Amino acid sequence: MIVTEEDGSARVDANGHPMTRRVARFPLSWSEKHFATSTDSYLTKDETLSDEERVGLAKLQ
Known part of the structure; x- marks a missing residue:
């Protein structure tokens, strides 16, 4: 989701x-x-996780 300014521009x-x-x-x-x-x-199988998702999973465990 793009963050917008008050005028609607990105x-x-x-x-x-x-x-x-x-x-x-x-x-x-x-x-x-x-x-x-x-x-x-x-x-979701572990092998389908991206590197970023694996780091997040490790933090949760």
């Missing part, structure tokens, strides 16, 4: 790149569709 960092904010990828509410989905669809 806020940029010192290098001129658009700034982004982290957003939750997990739904904040559940629907009947979520309960109909198997638990396997919510699981």
Whole structure:
């Protein structure tokens, strides 16, 4: 998600790149569709994690 200024333009960092904010990828509410989905669809194999995700997982463990 791009961070915007009051006028709606993209806020940029010192290098001129658009700034982004982290957003939750997990739904904040559940629907009947979520309960109909198997638990396997919510699981992630360790080998598919990026280096950044592995570091985050190690911090949680």
